[in-house]
Amino acid sequence: MSHISEIFGSSVFNDSVMRERLPKATYKALRKTIDEGLPLTLEISEVVSSCMKDWAIEKGATHFTHWFQPMTGITAEKHDSFINPTEDGKVILEFSGKELSKGEADGSSFPSGGLRATFEARGYTAWDCTSPAFIKNNTLYIPTVFCSYTGETLDKKTPLLRSMECLSKSAIRVLHLFGNEKVTKVTPTVGPEQEYFLIDKKIYDRRKDLIFTGRTLFGAKAPKGQEMEDHYYGSIKQRVSAFMKDLDEELWKLGISAKTEHNEVAPAQHELAPIFTTANIATDHNQLTMELLKSVALKHGLVCLLHEKPFAGVNGSGKHNNWSLSTNDGQNLLDPGKTPHENAQFLIFLCSVIKAVDEYADLLRLAAGNPGNDHRLGANEAPPAIISVFLGDELTKILDQIASGGDISTNKAGKLTVGVSTLPAFPRDTTDRNRTSPLAFTGNKFEFRMVGSSASIASSNFFLNTTVAEVLENFADRLEKASDINAEVSSIIKDVVKHNGRVIFNGNGYSEEWVAEAEKRGLPNIKSYVESIKCLLEEKNISVMEKHKVFSRVEMHSRYEISLEKYIKTINIEALTMLEMSRRQILPAVISFGAQLANSINQIKSCGVDADISANAELLKEVTSLTTQLSKEITLLDKKVSEAQEATHDSYAQAMLYRTGVFAQMGSLRAVADKLECIVDSKLWPFPTYADILFNI
Numbered sequence: 001m002s003h004i005s006e007i008f009g010s011s012v013f014n015d016s017v018m019r020e021r022l023p024k025a026t027y028k029a030l031r032k033t034i035d036e037g038l039p040l041t042l043e044i045s046e047v048v049s050s051c052m053k054d055w056a057i058e059k060g061a062t063h064f065t066h067w068f069q070p071m072t073g074i075t076a077e078k079h080d081s082f083i084n085p086t087e088d089g090k091v092i093l094e095f096s097g098k099e100l101s102k103g104e105a106d107g108s109s110f111p112s113g114g115l116r117a118t119f120e121a122r123g124y125t126a127w128d129c130t131s132p133a134f135i136k137n138n139t140l141y142i143p144t145v146f147c148s149y150t151g152e153t154l155d156k157k158t159p160l161l162r163s164m165e166c167l168s169k170s171a172i173r174v175l176h177l178f179g180n181e182k183v184t185k186v187t188p189t190v191g192p193e194q195e196y197f198l199i200d201k202k203i204y205d206r207r208k209d210l211i212f213t214g215r216t217l218f219g220a221k222a223p224k225g226q227e228m229e230d231h232y233y234g235s236i237k238q239r240v241s242a243f244m245k246d247l248d249e250e251l252w253k254l255g256i257s258a259k260t261e262h263n264e265v266a267p268a269q270h271e272l273a274p275i276f277t278t279a280n281i282a283t284d285h286n287q288l289t290m291e292l293l294k295s296v297a298l299k300h301g302l303v304c305l306l307h308e309k310p311f312a313g314v315n316g317s318g319k320h321n322n323w324s325l326s327t328n329d330g331q332n333l334l335d336p337g338k339t340p341h342e343n344a345q346f347l348i349f350l351c352s353v354i355k356a357v358d359e360y361a362d363l364l365r366l367a368a369g370n371p372g373n374d375h376r377l378g379a380n381e382a383p384p385a386i387i388s389v390f391l392g393d394e395l396t397k398i399l400d401q402i403a404s405g406g407d408i409s410t411n412k413a414g415k416l417t418v419g420v421s422t423l424p425a426f427p428r429d430t431t432d433r434n435r436t437s438p439l440a441f442t443g444n445k446f447e448f449r450m451v452g453s454s455a456s457i458a459s460s461n462f463f464l465n466t467t468v469a470e471v472l473e474n475f476a477d478r479l480e481k482a483s484d485i486n487a488e489v490s491s492i493i494k495d496v497v498k499h500n501g502r503v504i505f506n507g508n509g510y511s512e513e514w515v516a517e518a519e520k521r522g523l524p525n526i527k528s529y530v531e532s533i534k535c536l537l538e539e540k541n542i543s544v545m546e547k548h549k550v551f552s553r554v555e556m557h558s559r560y561e562i563s564l565e566k567y568i569k570t571i572n573i574e575a576l577t578m579l580e581m582s583r584r585q586i587l588p589a590v591i592s593f594g595a596q597l598a599n600s601i602n603q604i605k606s607c608g609v610d611a612d613i614s615a616n617a618e619l620l621k622e623v624t625s626l627t628t629q630l631s632k633e634i635t636l637l638d639k640k641v642s643e644a645q646e647a648t649h650d651s652y653a654q655a656m657l658y659r660t661g662v663f664a665q666m667g668s669l670r671a672v673a674d675k676l677e678c679i680v681d682s683k684l685w686p687f688p689t690y691a692d693i694l695f696n697i
């Protein structure tokens with residue numbers, strides 16, 4: 001135990017290091033900047049940078065990097081060493097305030113969606129002092145935002161920070177009306193649960209699809225899948241457990257509070273959950289966690305797959321984004337609380353989420369989407385693509401009762417009116433139904449369960465933060481004008497139930513009936529990621545993002561282009577990999593097998609014995625017929641890819657061609673190849689099968 005407390009945060013320039021090492025006045029000024037979002041002066045950063053450098057060098061660092069999160073979804077870094085040559089041919093180690101607070105990166109190769117003209121390829125990085133610097137691989141990492149020369153955002157951190165700011169402002173207005181005058185800051189808190197697969201590196205190396213695309217593009221089901229439910233929460237195998245131990249240490253050093261680890265539903269699948277923290281640190285930490293999962297796995301001869309659907313036929317991986325709101329005086333605003341007063345405040349915050357989710361469901365759908373998650377959403381292992389909110393029966397009943405103007409009775413004796421009496425303690429709903437909900441209220445937080453395992457959680461959170469901020473602002477306007485706050489609270493709840501209650505659904509989200517019911521309720525069911533991207537151009541969405549200064553119109557447009565481009569590139573790579581594997585690996589193998597069968601028939605015949613060769617002949621017929629089919633499907637895929645590649649006039653149309661033409665044809669090709677896998681001599685099959693991959697560790 002003492003070991004853990006020793007290593008926890010040991011590589012982080014965190015609050016206690018700052019307090020210990022910085023001059024008192026500098027510490028105070030920096031703290032103020034962090035807590036109140038004040039601008040950082042060069043004087044402060046000069047002192048901080050020199051202190052940070054000494055600390056980093058003591059810990060063995062030789063380089064520093066501005067670490068940022070471009071729209072590729074992963075992180076980027078450019079390393080500079082601390083050395084500075086002196087006239088006498090030696091070097092001194094330097095790190096200036098300017099180097100800490102601002103950097104320049106040639107950003108021309110990062111996606112910008114047309115924001116940056118080629119003549120102005122420079123991008124700037126600026127220190128986000130609300131997320132602590134840390135040391136990894138002998139390098140001092142400085143978390144930064146990334147923007148263009150003209151100030152447009154080119155990353156995922158800037159909008160997140162902006163969204164946290166506007167959310168805090170709106171929430172404070174509401175809190176002050178409830179008499180919480182001391183609250184000066186409200187912060188969204190996030191705890192992302194991360195799912196992943198671990199497979200053997202030697203086997204991985206023999207599959208081009210895993211190497212190029214992170215998922216298997218071919219593969220018949222193994223005789224055993226997840227049906228025995230023997231993996232879920234099963235005992236953790238030694239090799240995996242050694243990996244987890246190592247991973248925990250690495251995470252703890254970086255101050256990432258990895259807490260829970262267990263086996264997941266599918267064979268070779270696992271999950272890791274940290275303790276929640278502020279949204280931007282949680283986002284940084286999740287990016288680091290994904291990197292470390294991969295790098296620590298390699299040390300153990302394993303490969304960590306973060307793709308949403310690495311294997312067909314068994315569950316894929318997601319990320320549950322647990323989200324709540326916390327005040328600087330320690331209140332969780334989504335905790336029902338014990339006093340009537342707290343209850344009314346809770347209901348207002350609860351309703352703000354319900355309304356935001358209903359009115360901006362398309363943005364959340366978009367945030368959860370990526371090419372990989374298209375395999376999962378709505379496929380009975382992850383929530384459907386329809387956004388709904390699970391509240392549980394108890395809470396739903398209370399909202400309905402307030403809406404119908406009746407007395408609010410509790411399970412126990414006694415009546416209750418908002419703000420006058422107490423709400424019952426809500427039992428935490430642990431039924432399976434909330435597992436099928438995209439956004440489940442789980443007692444004191446919302447769990448957004450649609451996010452893909454490989455995705456950055458930034459966008460889920462900045463859309464959630466901004467839209468909730470918008471609703472809270474609207475509530476604050478109403479409450480500030482009201483003569484009777486209690487009556488206005490009731491009236492707000494009534495309005496939300498009436499206008500947005502359609503988004504509340506406590507039933508089984510995986511059922512067919514829900515799809516029909518949702519349609520009746522008028523809830524959007526955006527089936528594919530490509531279709532969801534269009535919502536970035538919707539006027540209501542642009543205006544809410546503009547109003548809260550999270551995105552400008554131009555920035556929304558650039559994200560639209562980037563998302564489409566990413567989709568196009570992903571499917572293009574997958575299709576080319578399929579063509580390569582099927583032409584150069586599968587076809588030769590099945591042709592050899594056909595020849596082997598033909599030879600066997602000829603050999604038997606030449607013996608002159610009157611033997612029965614019907615089985616050989618049947619198999620030969622089947623193999624050759626499937627081989628012909630395979631070849632046709634290959635030609636067709638090739639054609640679809642060319643068609644899509646040429647359709648460059650309009651990126652949306654092109655992405656749709658990849659979706660309806662290329663992606664669909666990939667499925668047809670796979671089906672034939674998988675049939676062949678089941679009948680071809682295993683010694684001839686050119687790459688490891690699902691059985692080899694999933695049951696190997």
Ligand code: ADP
Nearest residue numbers: 189190191192273274275276322323324442445
């Ligand atoms: P459950 O059993 O409902 O999944 P857990 O307590 O295991 O809940 O928490 C799951 C995740 O939710 C963890 O990462 C945890 O840190 C996070 N979490 C808990 N409370 C909050 C909160 N107030 N805000 C954000 N995340 C939270």
Ligand code: MG
Nearest residue numbers: 193320322447
């Ligand atoms: Mg969960």
